[in-house]
Amino acid sequence: SYELTQSPSVSVSPGQTASITCSGDKLGDKYVCWYQQKPGQSPVLVIFQDTKRPSGIPERISGSNSGDTATLTISGTQALDEADYYCQAWDSTTVVFGGGTKLTVL
Amino acid sequence: QVQLVQSGAEVKQPGSSVKVSCEVSGGSFIRYTISWVRQAPGQGLEWMGRITPILGTSEYAQKFQGRVTITADTSTSTVYMDVSSLISEDTAVYYCAREAGSHWFDSWGQGTQVTVSS
Numbered sequence: 001s002y003e004l005t006q007s008p009s010v011s012v013s014p015g016q017t018a019s020i021t022c023s024g025d026k027l028g029d030k031y032v033c034w035y036q037q038k039p040g041q042s043p044v045l046v047i048f049q050d051t052k053r054p055s056g057i058p059e060r061i062s063g064s065n066s067g068d069t070a071t072l073t074i075s076g077t078q079a080l081d082e083a084d085y086y087c088q089a090w091d092s093t094t095v096v097f098g099g100g101t102k103l104t105v106l
Numbered sequence: 107q108v109q110l111v112q113s114g115a116e117v118k119q120p121g122s123s124v125k126v127s128c129e130v131s132g133g134s135f136i137r138y139t140i141s142w143v144r145q146a147p148g149q150g151l152e153w154m155g156r157i158t159p160i161l162g163t164s165e166y167a168q169k170f171q172g173r174v175t176i177t178a179d180t181s182t183s184t185v186y187m188d189v190s191s192l193i194s195e196d197t198a199v200y201y202c203a204r205e206a207g208s209h210w211f212d213s214w215g216q217g218t219q220v221t222v223s224s
Contacts, residue, residue, distance in 0.1 A: 001168070033210040035151075042201060042214040043151065049208060086151050090209035093165055095141065095153035 002091035004098035011104045018074040020101045022087030025068060030089045032070040034063060037084045037100075046085075047072060079105050108132040110140075110202050110215035117221045123190040126218045128202030135183040136160045139205040142176060142187045144198040145217075156205060157185060192222045 004024045012018040022032065032050050035043035045054050047063035050070065060075040074081050082105045087098040113127040128140065141156040155166035159178040166174055175188040185202060200218045203211035 031208045031210075035211075037151075042217055043203075043211070044214075045210060045212050048206075048210040048212070054212065088151075088210065094167060095143075095156075095209060097143075097151040097153060100150040 002089070002094070002096050004087055004089060004096055006085075006087060006098040006101045008099070009102045009104065011106055012074075012077045013106055014077060014079065016077055018077045018081070018103055020072040020074075020085050020103065022070045022072075022098045023068050024089065024096075027068050027070055027089065028066045030065075030091065032063070032065045033088050034070075034072045035086045035088065036081075037086065038082075043086065074103070077103075077105055081105060108138075108204055108213045110204065110213055112200075112202060112215040112218045115219040115221070117223065118192050119224055120193055120222055122192055123188060124192060124220050125186055125188045126200050126202075126220065128185045128187075128215050130183045130185065130204070136180055140176075140178070140185045141203050141205055141211065142174075143201045143203055143211075145201070146195070146198040149198075154187070154200075159185075189220075192220075194222050196220065197222045 034047040036046045037043040046057050050065040051063050062073045064071050084100045086100045109131045111129045118124050136159045139158040142154040154170050155176050157164045157176045164176045178185045202215040204213040206212040
């Protein structure tokens with residue numbers, strides 16, 4: 001079965017750029033999306049189709065996908081960005097999630 | 107604006123079944139694809155299966171084949187997920203979510219806590 005791998009945690013200082021990666025075999029051939037989840041809340045879509053932002057998501061959140069790695073980039077990171085982030089792709093007839101990355105803003 | 111409202115928390119005994127509902131409002135329910143995703147305590151998201159009412163078909167992750175049943179009632183715009191033979195490892199928050207475009211989820215329910223305990 002297809003697998004997506006994320007680092008368990010990433011730390012960033014306020015105002016700096018955070019990069020969260022998601023890896024999978026030939027992931028660049030698939031569409032990737034990203035969700036933000038804060039404690040006790042439902043996930044929120046922040047990136048779909050590799051690079052697109054839903055309405056209401058700030059421009060400082062961006063995505064890319066090439067080769068075996070997709071990347072979620074948060075520029076000018078703020079305290080409110082502290083959350084768990086999950087990548088997700090579609091393989092055959094199955095939805096696949098990465099294990100999640102906890103973003104800490106120090 | 108699509109809204110998904112789920113049923114309340116459940117406590118179940120091992121070996122029993124649970125049925126969780128997800129009422130969808132806003133837009134054309136019958137054309138949507140609704141998935142169920144669960145999250146065990148302190149763990150990540152796990153896709154369980156999906157249904158598209160207009161097609162009348164359900165698909166399931168291999169792990170849940172035979173133990174999970176997803177149905178839809180078009181008269182009430184409600185999707186149901188039934189999980190049988192519950193074990194303690196089924197303790198989790200269960201979410202319904204609307205699938206858009208190329209299989210991303212743009213709207214989520216508030217989550218339903220299911221606790222399996224004797």
